[in-house]
Amino acid sequence: MPANVTRGGSPVNCKGFVMEYFLQQLINGLTLGMIYGLIAIGYTMVYGIIGMINFAHGEIFMIGAFVSLITFLLLGALGITWIPLAVLVVLIATMLFTSVYGWTLERVAYRPLRDSPRLAALITAIGMSIFLQNYVQLLQGARIKPLPPVISGGFRFMKESDFVVTLSYLQVFIILLTITLMLVFTYVINRTSFGRAQRACQQDLGMAALIGINVDRTISLTFVTGASLASVAGLMFLMNYGVIDFYIGFLAGIKAFTAAVLGGIGSLPGAMLGGLLIGLIEAFWSAYFTVEYKDVAAFAILVLVLIFRPTGLLGKPDIEKV
Template identity: 65%
Template sequence: MAYFVDQFFNGLTLGAVYGLIAIGYTMVYGIIGMINFAHGEVFMIGAFISLIVLLLLAQIGIAAVPVAILVTLVLSAVFTALWGYVVERIAYRPLRGATRLAPLISAIGMSILLQSLVQLAQGAGQKSLPPLITGRITLGEIDGQTVEVAVVRVVIIAVTLVLMAAFSIFVAKTSFGRAQRACEQDRKMAELLGVNVDKVISLTFVSGAVLAAVAGLLYTVYYGSIDFFIGFLAGLKAFTAAVLGGIGSLPGAMLGGLLIGLIEVFWAGYASAEYKDVAVFAILVLVLLFRPTGLLGRAVVEKV
C-alpha cells in the first residue's frame, strides 16, 4: 500500500506538468482551431531557461531556495513568453487564412527549428541540476508500513493547483478572458464588435507559453536533468491529455494531464516500464475512436 501511495503522488506530480502544458494546446485550439505542435519545444525552452537561471543564481551566491525559485519563475516566464509570441507571429499569423495543412507544417518546422537552436546552444548531452527541495513528509502507517511523500511532489502539486485556480479566475473574470471566449465562439463577429483579434490570439500564445515555463521549471526541479529532446515526448503526452480531457476545455486539459500521469506511472510500476508510452498513446487512439470530444469536451458545431 505504501508503494501504491508513492506511485499515486508520483503520477499526480507528472500529471500536473502535463496538464500545464496541455492548457496551451487547448487554448490555442479553442481560438484558431489548430494545434500548436511547437508548444512542447516552448516547454523545453522554459526548462532550459530555468536551469540556466538557477545555476547563475547559485554562482552569485543566492542560496535561499524560495527566492531562487521565485526569481527563476519570473525570468523563465518572461523569456518563454517571448518565444511563444515569436511562434505565433512567424508560424501562425502569416498562415491564418491558409488551409489547415499549411500552419500544421509550419508548426512542425518551428518545432524542429527550436530543437536545433537549443541543441546548438546547449549541446546534445543532458544538463543536470542538484536537488533543490529535499525531505519527505510522513502521512502515517498502513499495514505496518510508513507512508511518506517527497516534499518536492507536494510543492509541485500545490503550485499547480494554485496556478490553475488563479488562471481560471483570470480567464473567467477579466476583459481578456471575455475577449478570448468571444474569439473562440466567433472570431469574425468578435472583430466586428471591436475586439482586437490579433492581440487576443497573441496573448493566448503568450499565456500558454507562461504556463509551459512554469511546467518547465517544475520538471527541472523535480527530475534535475533535461536535454533538448524533452519537449517532443512531453508535448505529445500533453496533447494526448488535452484530447482526453476534451480539446478546448481548460478543466479538461488539467484532468487529462492528471489521468495521463497516473496511467503512465501505474503502468510503469505495475506492468512494464518499457511500454508505458505505448499505454499512453493507446489511450489517445481509444479516445479518438470512441469519444473524440474527450471527457469534458463538447461537440463543435460547424459554421456555414
C-alpha cells in the same frame, strides 16, 4: 495481483504493502499529471482560438526548462542560495522569457498563415518544433544537463511498515503551485476583460472583431499565456527529474497533447483533467505492469479516445443548430 511487481525496472516485493504502494503511485502520478496538465492547457487554448495544433508547444516547454536551469545556475553564481527566493526568481524569469518565445512563435510562424489551409499551419508547427530543438541543441549542446536537487526532504507516512510512503516537499511544491496557477488562470478567463475577449474570440473570431476586440492581440496573448504555463511545467520537470536535454519537449509535448485530446480539445478543465489522468495512468502502469511500456499505455489511450470518444471527456460535440 502479482506478488512481485517491477517499479523503476527493479522488482519490488510489495506483498503486504498493497495500500502503501498504491498511495505512493497516486502521489507520483498526480505530480506528473500536474506537469502534463499545465502543458496541455497551451494546446487546448491555441486550438480553441485558431483551430490549429501547435506542435511546437512541447519545445516551448523544453525552453522553459532550459531558461529555468540557466537562471538557477546564474543565481548560484551570484550567491543567491536562499531557496524560496531563488525559486521565485527562476519562476518569474522563465515565465517572462518563455512567453517571449511563445509570442514570437505566433508572430513569425503562424500569423502569416492565419488564412491559409490548416495543413500549412500544421506543417509549419512541426517545422518550428524541429527548428527550436536544433536551436537549443546548437546553443546548449546535446549532452544531458543536470541540476542538483533544489528542494529535498519530504513528509513520510506509514513509517511503521517497511514500505514508507513519501510525499516530498518538491511534490508538495509542484501540486500547490499548479493549483494556484489554475485558480489564477480560471479567474482570468472567467472574470477579466481579457478572459471574456479570449472566450469571445474562441466562439466567433469574426464577430469578436466586429464588437471592437483586437483579435490579433488576443491571439498573441493566448500564446503568451500558454507559453508561460508551459514554462512553469518546464521548471517543475527540471526540479523533479534533475536532468534535461533539448529533446525532452518531444515526448512531454505529445503526452500533453494526448492529455488535451483525452480531456476534450478546446476545453480548459478538460486539459487539466486529461493531464492528471495521463499522469496517473503512466504511474500506475509503470508500477503494476512494465515501465518499458508506459509510453505505449499513454498513446494507446490517445488511439482509444480518438476512436470511441473523439470529443474527449469534457469536450462538446459540434452540433449544428438548425
